[in-house]
Amino acid sequence: MVASRAAGPAAAPVPCSGCSKLIDPLRAGQVGIFDQRFHYFCNARCRHAFLGEAPPAPGDGRPAGLAASGAPFAGAPPRGLPSGAPPGAGGHHASTPRTPRAEPARASADEVAARVADLDAPIVDAFPPVSLDEKLPDLPVLDDDRALLEPIGNTILSEEPQRYDAVEGRDIGALLLVLAIIAGTLAVALTLAGDAKLVIGARIVLATVSAGMLLGRAATTARDATDPHPAPMLAPVLGGLVAAVWALFGQDRALAAEAASLAGVIATASAISAWLIESARHRVFAERAWIGSVLSTPARRPPGAWAQGQAPADRAPQRGGDGGPVEGAGDELYELRPGESVQVDAGEIVPVDLVVTGADVEVLPWIGATTPTRRRDGDPVVAGATVVRGRLVGACTFSGGDRAVARVLLDPRRRADALAPIAQASRALTERWAIGAAAIGALSAFVAGRAPVEIAMTAAAVLAALSTAITASIASVHVARGILLGLRRGIVYKSADAWDRAGKTSVAVFCARGTLLLGEPELAELEATGQKLKPSDVLALAAGAERTEEHPVATAIVRAARARGLRPDGVRNPNFHPGLGVTAVTSSGEELCVGNRALMLEQRISIAAAESRVAELEALGRTVVLVAVGARLVGIIGLQDGLRPGARAAIQHLLDAQIEPVLMSGDARETCEAIGRSLDIDHIRPEILPADRGTEVRRLIDAGTSVAVLGHAGVDDAALGAADVSVALGAAGSAPADFSTVLASDDVRDAALSLALAHRTRLEARVGLALSVAPALVGAAVIAAFVLPPAYAPIASLLGGVMAVVHARALDAKS
Ligand SMILES: Nc1ncnc2c1ncn2[C@@H]1O[C@H](COP(=O)(O)OP(=O)(O)OP(=O)(O)O)[C@@H](O)[C@H]1O
Numbered sequence: 001m002v003a004s005r006a007a008g009p010a011a012a013p014v015p016c017s018g019c020s021k022l023i024d025p026l027r028a029g030q031v032g033i034f035d036q037r038f039h040y041f042c043n044a045r046c047r048h049a050f051l052g053e054a055p056p057a058p059g060d061g062r063p064a065g066l067a068a069s070g071a072p073f074a075g076a077p078p079r080g081l082p083s084g085a086p087p088g089a090g091g092h093h094a095s096t097p098r099t100p101r102a103e104p105a106r107a108s109a110d111e112v113a114a115r116v117a118d119l120d121a122p123i124v125d126a127f128p129p130v131s132l133d134e135k136l137p138d139l140p141v142l143d144d145d146r147a148l149l150e151p152i153g154n155t156i157l158s159e160e161p162q163r164y165d166a167v168e169g170r171d172i173g174a175l176l177l178v179l180a181i182i183a184g185t186l187a188v189a190l191t192l193a194g195d196a197k198l199v200i201g202a203r204i205v206l207a208t209v210s211a212g213m214l215l216g217r218a219a220t221t222a223r224d225a226t227d228p229h230p231a232p233m234l235a236p237v238l239g240g241l242v243a244a245v246w247a248l249f250g251q252d253r254a255l256a257a258e259a260a261s262l263a264g265v266i267a268t269a270s271a272i273s274a275w276l277i278e279s280a281r282h283r284v285f286a287e288r289a290w291i292g293s294v295l296s297t298p299a300r301r302p303p304g305a306w307a308q309g310q311a312p313a314d315r316a317p318q319r320g321g322d323g324g325p326v327e328g329a330g331d332e333l334y335e336l337r338p339g340e341s342v343q344v345d346a347g348e349i350v351p352v353d354l355v356v357t358g359a360d361v362e363v364l365p366w367i368g369a370t371t372p373t374r375r376r377d378g379d380p381v382v383a384g385a386t387v388v389r390g391r392l393v394g395a396c397t398f399s400g401g402d403r404a405v406a407r408v409l410l411d412p413r414r415r416a417d418a419l420a421p422i423a424q425a426s427r428a429l430t431e432r433w434a435i436g437a438a439a440i441g442a443l444s445a446f447v448a449g450r451a452p453v454e455i456a457m458t459a460a461a462v463l464a465a466l467s468t469a470i471t472a473s474i475a476s477v478h479v480a481r482g483i484l485l486g487l488r489r490g491i492v493y494k495s496a497d498a499w500d501r502a503g504k505t506s507v508a509v510f511c512a513r514g515t516l517l518l519g520e521p522e523l524a525e526l527e528a529t530g531q532k533l534k535p536s537d538v539l540a541l542a543a544g545a546e547r548t549e550e551h552p553v554a555t556a557i558v559r560a561a562r563a564r565g566l567r568p569d570g571v572r573n574p575n576f577h578p579g580l581g582v583t584a585v586t587s588s589g590e591e592l593c594v595g596n597r598a599l600m601l602e603q604r605i606s607i608a609a610a611e612s613r614v615a616e617l618e619a620l621g622r623t624v625v626l627v628a629v630g631a632r633l634v635g636i637i638g639l640q641d642g643l644r645p646g647a648r649a650a651i652q653h654l655l656d657a658q659i660e661p662v663l664m665s666g667d668a669r670e671t672c673e674a675i676g677r678s679l680d681i682d683h684i685r686p687e688i689l690p691a692d693r694g695t696e697v698r699r700l701i702d703a704g705t706s707v708a709v710l711g712h713a714g715v716d717d718a719a720l721g722a723a724d725v726s727v728a729l730g731a732a733g734s735a736p737a738d739f740s741t742v743l744a745s746d747d748v749r750d751a752a753l754s755l756a757l758a759h760r761t762r763l764e765a766r767v768g769l770a771l772s773v774a775p776a777l778v779g780a781a782v783i784a785a786f787v788l789p790p791a792y793a794p795i796a797s798l799l800g801g802v803m804a805v806v807h808a809r810a811l812d813a814k815s
Pocket residue numbers: 511512513514546549551552553554576577578579580581582594595596623624625664665666667668688689690
């Protein structure tokens with residue numbers, strides 16, 4: 001019988017940790033990490049049995065995250081501005097949510113407990129299977145309620161990785177390091193036993209043993225993509241040994257003793273350095289391994305796709321299965337390719353980046369996200385998301401190492417921590433520049449007329465000081481942490497270079513509508529100018545003209561007319577002018593013009609009569625739409641768009657990172673200034689036509705700044721395309737587009753964070769590298785000038801290394 005159920009990476013049956021029944025780990029109802037290993041459970045009941053907890057109330061199938069983070073926000077804050085109040089007015093700030101940092105202060109003891117429980121939450125939760133035709137009840141549109149998004153750092157990842165030990169293969173290496181440290185330390189300590197030839201000989205032997213351990217470790221431990229070539233690190237150890245033997249045979253006992261000390265110091269320092277860097281990166285490695293294991297979920301095609309015989313001959317199931325067809329799964333597990341369709345049921349992890357096709361589901365939109373979000377037809381979903389409600393069917397956009405999350409985190413050829421300029425520079429420092437420095441040290445010893453053994457010792461000491469494991473890799477640890485912190489908020493950098501550029505931006509341009517503004521303006525004022533028409537007639541005319549347009553201004557007007565029970569006028573021949581408005585012909589055959597000042601100017605319609613009123617409304621932050629019939633102004637419509645929750649916090653993130661926020665909009669100057677005032681944005685670029693936005697961004701770049709643009713794919717493409725750094729909200733998982741950063745969320749705070757975070761981690765990487773290198777340089781200079789014996793250079797370097805590692809671990813503890 002042909003197995004219709006292929007095995008994925010981990011499909012060998014494992015016992016349920018609750019009841020010991022053999023289950024398929026990929027189908028386990030619940031998975032958890034306790035005591036440093038994975039546990040699989042049939043269902044929540046088994047998990048609770050294992051943990052010795054009371055079982056959950058029946059029907060409580062929601063993930064802990066949903067309950068924990070949903071509850072505190074049960075009364076969603078009012079969206080946007082109260083329509084009467086000016087945006088700058090005091091009451092307004094209260095309606096935007098606090099900055100994320102302010103949240104924990106308000107958390108009650110219960111919430112804290114809920115969050116702690118959240119940390120133990122299973123990665124996968126069990127949900128009853130949903131039949132294909134089961135219709136979802138109408139959910140609140142969570143997408144638009146950004147206040148529900150949890151503050152940064154509050155994710156399940158903050159605890160799990162520490163308990164997850166992924167670096168087994170390195171255990172032997174660690175043992176060899178310990179032995180190297182012991183032997184090296186003894187080689188140095190025996191100085192106290194005097195300088196008899198026998199003692200010196202014994203010290204040389206111990207140093208040789210230490211060096212042997214280091215060599216053994218280099219030979220047996222797999223090299224990480226961020227590790228430098230081991231040769232420049234082993235060379236000084238061997239150099240020290242050669243110098244000691246050489247001096248011993250040269251009958252210069254004092255020099256031989258010094259050389260033996262040097263060899264011991266170098267070997268010990270190398271081993272400690274290697275051990276320290278492992279401890280510094282343990283956390284990021286574990287978190288990476290954890291994400292890798294989440295992403296190793298195999299993909300499943302929908303039954304239909306299989307029946308249509310779309311599987312080419314070369315696409316056999318990944319591995320022979322272990323049994324017959326599995327009930328309810330007429331599907332196969334495949335390595336998906338872009339374009340193929342994939343099915344993900346409730347409770348399962350999304351295995352590939354995809355775009356939803358014909359489904360309406362609720363997902364936790366990225367690994368570690370705790371707030372469910374709705375995804376509909378055409379929405380992208382990034383690999384690692386968890387479906388919590390409904391059955392997701394989508395078209396794969398990226399698979400394997402091309403998946404957004406995998407690209408810079410897991411793919412060894414594209415890992416940002418290996419390829420970021422600062423990581424490459426620090427490896428080059430240890431692999432090349434250190435050799436140059438050693439040559440300079442040797443040269444200065446030669447010029448000073450030193451003995452050949454001393455020249456060799458100077459060179460070995462300088463090389464040992466500069467070419468250390470910590471110097472080589474400490475920057476990459478910070479880069480990796482930056483990438484991982486971003487992922488916790490669903491921020492995905494496209495490449496190492498994209499991360500680096502994000503860290504260098506000095507200006508952030510917001511495509512205002514949809515980032516800072518809700519993009520859902522509402523009618524706030526409706527006035528007729530002159531006696532000819534009533535206000536309702538003005539609205540009916542405008543609605544008639546806008547009927548077929550999808551611009552937010554148009555939909556607001558149409559919606560307002562409908563809400564007032566007005567019938568839109570039977571307007572003909574609407575002609576839309578992007579960034580201006582619409583011209584048309586009324587049902588009675590007169591020329592109709594609905595739009596902004598610039599449109600009226602273009603149509604030679606005087607607005608002198610209403611000028612002061614228009615300015616008044618704009619100062620309140622309104623988008624003013626003018627309505628003219630037969631070249632005469634007949635009415636004014638004031639529209640008020642609300643600020644998106646988090647807009648103020650986003651600006652604060654940028655200001656904290658010393659990035660200048662700029663508001664770019666097609667709205668009138670007065671309107672933009674009012675919005676800018678309420679958000680603390682000093683720089684505005686108002687009245688920019690959609691077609692001119694790319695040019696405007698390039699103008700900023702030409703002024704010598706590094707410019708990021710924050711916006712949405714599609715509507716803001718012109719501006720995004722021109723930027724040094726393009727940040728596309730809600731675009732993670734979508735098909736090829738050259739954005740440098742994509743977000744799984746639609747939260748403007750995350751967009752700002754993507755820049756601030758890269759700034760911060762880039763700075764931390766430089767600080768780490770400087771901490772590690774500066775003492776080494778000083779040490780090298782001091783010994784090259786013969787102020788102190790050569791052994792002091794590696795010691796100084798080790799001190800620097802310790803500082804760099806303490807710095808990195810302190811940051812780990814904070815994040
Ligand atoms: N369909 C329309 N009807 C009336 N006025 C319009 C219409 N489309 C655009 N306008 C006017 O043109 C202005 C600029 O529109 P545009 O689409 O360029 O940017 P926007 O809607 O202000 O969005 P953003 O703030 O992102 O720039 C609007 O503020 C509005 O006054």
